[in-house]
Amino acid sequence: NAGVTQTPKFQVLKTGQSMTLQCAQDMNHEYMSWYRQDPGMGLRLIHYSVGAGITDQGEVPNGYNVSRSTTEDFPLRLLSAAPSQTSVYFCASRLTGPTLNYGYTFGSGTRLTVV
Amino acid sequence: EDQVTQSPEALRLQEGESSSLNCSYTVSGLRGLFWYRQDPGKGPEFLFTLYSAGEEKEKERLKATLTKKESFLHITAPKPEDSATYLCAVQAWGGYQKVTFGIGTKLQVIP
Numbered sequence: 001n002a003g004v005t006q007t008p009k010f011q012v013l014k015t016g017q018s019m020t021l022q023c024a025q026d027m028n029h030e031y032m033s034w035y036r037q038d039p040g041m042g043l044r045l046i047h048y049s050v051g052a053g054i055t056d057q058g059e060v061p062n063g064y065n066v067s068r069s070t071t072e073d074f075p076l077r078l079l080s081a082a083p084s085q086t087s088v089y090f091c092a093s094r095l096t097g098p099t100l101n102y103g104y105t106f107g108s109g110t111r112l113t114v115v
Numbered sequence: 116e117d118q119v120t121q122s123p124e125a126l127r128l129q130e131g132e133s134s135s136l137n138c139s140y141t142v143s144g145l146r147g148l149f150w151y152r153q154d155p156g157k158g159p160e161f162l163f164t165l166y167s168a169g170e171e172k173e174k175e176r177l178k179a180t181l182t183k184k185e186s187f188l189h190i191t192a193p194k195p196e197d198s199a200t201y202l203c204a205v206q207a208w209g210g211y212q213k214v215t216f217g218i219g220t221k222l223q224v225i226p
Contacts (some may be wrong), residue, residue: 004158031212033212040218041218042119042202042204042215042216042217042218042219043159043202043204043214043216044216045213045214048212050212058213059213090158090159092158100146100147100149100164100166100206101164102161102164103149103151103161103162103163103164104149104159104161104214105161106151106158106159106160107158108156108157108158109156109157109158
């Protein structure tokens with residue numbers, strides 16, 4: 001199993017450009033989410049999805065869009081990149097249901113720089 | 116608002132020197148407390164979930180414990196390969212399944 005796969009690993013954007021960060025998982029997890037990790041701050045939730053066709057906002061959703069057309073894929077779109085969006089982005093997934101015994105499975109991250 | 120505070124921010128240990136990392140938390144209703152390990156340039160790797168005060172879980176040289184206000188990650192006789200940043204996080208009941216993460220403790224184990 002590949003787990004959670006994120007592409008690209010690195011990206012440099014100019015202010016105002018748009019792009020899509022890709023996330024795919026092969027574990028049949030219903031729940032998928034996007035986090036950003038900034039120095040001196042904990043991981044912060046951007047958007048999440050509890051299943052295909054269902055998405056919702058997290059803690060810091062402004063400037064980002066998501067959609068979930070399949071169980072496997074959960075892309076994150078930056079509409080008009082700003083320097084404040086320079087960060088490391090992680091996709092995470094887990095099984096829904098009562099147990100948290102397996103935690104969340106994270107991808108290896110996308111390091112984004114906006115100049 | 117849920118909060119997670121980890122201490123110390125950084126810890127340097129000699130190989131074999133046991134120690135503990137602290138995670139203090141406030142949460143409206145704890146559904147679960149997580150410990151993760153994060154290596155440089157990689158995503159967090161799940162270690163443990165704890166659910167209620169008094170619970171303990173072990174994995175190799177790591178043991179996690181939980182009280183109503185804190186969790187500790189005890190590292191017994193650490194090896195250089197235990198060097199990493201250790202993250203603590205809490206998930207509350209209800210809401211939008213938000214998980215609140217701490218900033219982490221960066222552990223360096225010196226041979």
